[in-house]
Ligand SMILES: Nc1ncnc2c1ncn2[C@@H]1O[C@H](COP(=O)(O)OP(=O)(O)OP(=O)(O)O)[C@@H](O)[C@H]1O
């Protein structure tokens with residue numbers, strides 16, 4: 001698979017380099033003020049009560065800072081963070097092992113919690129509510145439930161699709177915090193901090209241009225910043241100016257609205273195959289040869305937010321803006 005620069009999704013190169021650019025404390029975590037205000041209160045209260053922080057659900061498109069925030073929360077609580085991916089836990093025994101390993105006030109972060117297996121999810125209900133593990137032992141008439149007490153812990157669930165969470169699970173989170181796409185001004189602050197961390201000199205115009213073409217997503221802004229840095233390095237430019245950014249963006253195939261080739265392919269297919277829609281998501285996915293869930297979770301949110309794509313009762317349709325943008 002080729003690297004999709006504009007996708008908020010994580011690839012292995014990102015994973016390595018992201019560690020370096022991750023905010024190390026709350027002052028480096030830019031924006032999302034509503035989320036941060038809630039977290040600040042919950043962390044302070046937990047510290048004063050000397051008990052585990054309440055469970056919290058973080059939702060929003062990829063690359064907006066859910067994992068980074070979970071790391072900061074654990075650090076602020078002085079607790080150990082355990083990171084697991086929802087779909088990777090396949091058996092009841094696996095989640096039981098994770099839960100019984102938690103120490104008092106530890107933080108368990110479950111990524112992609114909407115994709116957890118239902119049998120695994122059911123174990124979480126009593127674990128979250130009563131810090132208790134209910135396990136069925138044996139079968140038929142001789143079956144009995146065994147209960148194991150757990151250490152009071154905090155569950156932080158992260159999801160790109162909070163709508164897909166079951167009600168029993170959703171209800172067990174005390175707070176539901178939703179991440180929004182970042183305004184260019186906020187991305188510019190993140191870019192400035194990261195340019196310092198990377199030891200590069202970024203002109204004001206260059207910074208704003210990257211911010212405007214990063215799809216409201218810090219992960220993408222960081223990815224573009226690294227490419228621009230490479231470009232400047234190879235071309236022996238000392239300060240990164242607008243022209244280096246333009247050249248790098250054009251190499252990366254990112255257009256004036258921050259869309260990449262896959263975004264444009266979606267809009268182009270809708271315009272030319274489906275006369276601008278409305279078209280059902282299944283038909284669109286089949287024509288594009290792309291997974292329906294990926295379209296909904298990765299590509300669509302930003303296209304909707306920018307008013308390029310519209311949701312109608314009969315499917316997705318292009319807006320005037322999209323029709324004019326796509327040739
Ligand atoms: N508010 C922020 N301030 C500064 N940097 C941020 C912020 N949010 C995200 N970043 C940067 O973006 C990168 C990606 O963020 P993160 O991995 O936390 O996203 P995510 O929401 O967990 O994504 P996913 O849904 O793909 O797991 C981080 O490594 C960090 O450098």
Ligand SMILES: [Mg+2]
Nearest residue numbers: 066067068111
């Ligand atoms: Mg994450």
